[in-house]
Amino acid sequence: MEKRVVVYPPDERGWRKVRYDGEILGTAYQVSDIEEFLRLAGHPDPESVDLTEESLFEWRGGGPETWAESPP
Numbered sequence: 001m002e003k004r005v006v007v008y009p010p011d012e013r014g015w016r017k018v019r020y021d022g023e024i025l026g027t028a029y030q031v032s033d034i035e036e037f038l039r040l041a042g043h044p045d046p047e048s049v050d051l052t053e054e055s056l057f058e059w060r061g062g063g064p065e066t067w068a069e070s071p072p
Contacts, residue, residue, distance in 0.1 A: 007034065009061020014068025016061075030067055 007028065008017040016028045018037050025037040031051065038046035051057060051064040059066075 004058065005034070005038070005056055006058045007060065007064075010066055010068070014066075016067070031064055034064075 004021065006019040008019070010016050018025050018028050018034055020037060020041045023041075025041060026033075028034050028037065034051065035046040035049065038049060043049070049056065
């Protein structure tokens with residue numbers, strides 16, 4: 001069974017906390033950060049993950065297109 005990923009609403013800077021299997025992994029500044037978090041958490045193929053897959057992702061406060069204007 002796939003583990004669930006929760007991407008929290010953007011903060012005042014547009015950055016988003018990411019939880020994977022109940023554990024906060026960190027703050028994502030852009031979509032590629034989520035792939036890196038999944039890789040570090042042991043996901044077998046994070047680059048091929050469909051970020052819109054509802055059985056795996058729960059996006060709060062906007063989907064994968066909602067980020068800061070420019071990363072830090």
